[in-house]
Amino acid sequence: MKILALDTTSGACSVALYCDGQTSEQFVRAERDHTRRLLPMVDRVLADAGLKLAQLDALAVSRGPGSFTGLRIAISCTQGLAFAADKPVVPVSSLAAMAAGARKLHPSWEGAPIVAMLDARMQQVYWGVYGADTPSDSLLPEAVQNPEQVVEKLRDSGLPQSIYGAGPGWHYFQEGEAPSETAAAVVKERDLEVPIRARDIAELALPLWQSGATVAAEALEPLYLRNEVTWQKRQKIRSQ
Template sequence: MQNLTLLALDTSTEACSVALLYRGEKTHINELAQRTHTKRILPMIDEILANSGLGLNQVDALAFGRGPGSFTGVRVGAGIAQGLAFGADLPVIPISNLTAMAQAAFELHQAENVVAAIDARMNEVYFSQVVREKVRSDFGEFFSMARNH
């Protein structure tokens, strides 16, 4: 599956974001949307798909930020992802926000060892140390298995 089309969304922090991987190109929309995620996320999904000339039925899988983060925000993201995926018969991929942050550091800064952190409020922090490993994945096989279950 060379040309994977992946739609991703995240509502677990104060930012509300959607991203699309289509024909190897990444696009995204990110807004600071304190407590308005439920109003913004679906229009943002519509916008990113429309800008790429796609419908949800042309997406291969849907990913969402599974946290850590706001309990309500994680529930909003999971619910939207599950609802859209159920309606379009798509596999759902939960992604750790901390791992996603580490992956960005690996790609942007060629980092090998990253400590990612998110404000957990009340003087606490969610954090994770991630060490870059060379991992080879066949996503085509993964999505074939996911669709058959």
Template sequence: MSVKILAIDTSTEHCSVALVVHSQWFVRREVSPRGHAQKILPMVDEVLKESGMTLNELDALAFGRGPGSFTGVRIGVGITQGLAFGAALPVIPVSTLEAMAQGAYRQAGATLVAAAIDARMSEVYWGRYRRQEDGGWQALESECVIAPEILVSQMNSEPESWYGAGTGWQAYQGELSGLPFRVDPGDVLYPDAEDIAFLATLAWQRGETVKAEEASPVYLRDQVAWKKLPGRT
């Protein structure tokens, strides 16, 4: 992994920064419901100093593009754009739901992950992922924001067991217990910059970067609630 990528995530109450430099990792993380805008830049400075790198020496910046807290996602986009403009770096947006799938693999070896973030308003941000041989993840449905009871009614029965990642499993334990497949909720509650950085390295290898001005958040609200991806039944 001969790439140098700095990733940040402020999409939930978990605030984190990670820097990967030729397979070496430098990470800062903190659960803090407020103050992300004040905490994230000092974290960036810390990992850069620890690694001996400067922004201008990096290959790209990555960020959790959502879904998540409206304010938190905007903070992450804005800070990433500011840093990228200053250092003339490309940007890699990464799904926070997919990042939780990677976190579940990193921490628990899970290869089938159902990610559910508490979206408030009696809804969850939802996505299911299957790990691929190259270390990436296949999304089984389009990520969405949806009421748990509607989600339950739209899911098909499956024999496979899933690792449940995210705060949605605790917030809507009763409602989601009606899903027609087994889910074992785990300890991965939030997206983390370390997993965003890992996924960004795969995106970098595929040439999937954007200009700083093209970096945009994904909120999901006011979009179509849920649909299967092409080829899924």
């Protein structure tokens, strides 16, 4: 089984290859350099493995949520590669990938749910909750909300008391921010530095591919969650 995964969701650019049980990755933090870096990284990962695009079984990509521009770069690149090689695409949640990465970084978190969170700007966050048994699917619907709403939803969720937080969206809950005292009541520990990585997208894509959760390249669409903002940006782009 061979899956090539791409991600430019946030401040990093990464490409990974899952090949018969082994995962290799190119990862670099590049806030505004994704477009120039991405395809050379794809070439390098494939060359290192001695593979050509046609030998892949599928491609995988972060479907979002995340940066509007970042999502479009990775998705457009994935579409082009998938068209060229006539391969299916596995869309993977960026929040699920972040939670999977956090679980690797923190073995002590074991099987507890992880609340992955990205900064959605405008004093809001993208968030979801991921368990060890179903790492690709959020235990609560992925959403964009303000921090106070997140705390309220977690308190009413019936999730176990020991849950953990991952991702830069948790900065709203740092000391001095409005909901900081309530964050401690719903999560046991937080790691704000966990990145979204293509290696986690590739590994999450494997069971999704096996279950048939793929799309054709032309059907691949990002998931923004904040649809009204996305619509305004699309309208602005089309009018230029």
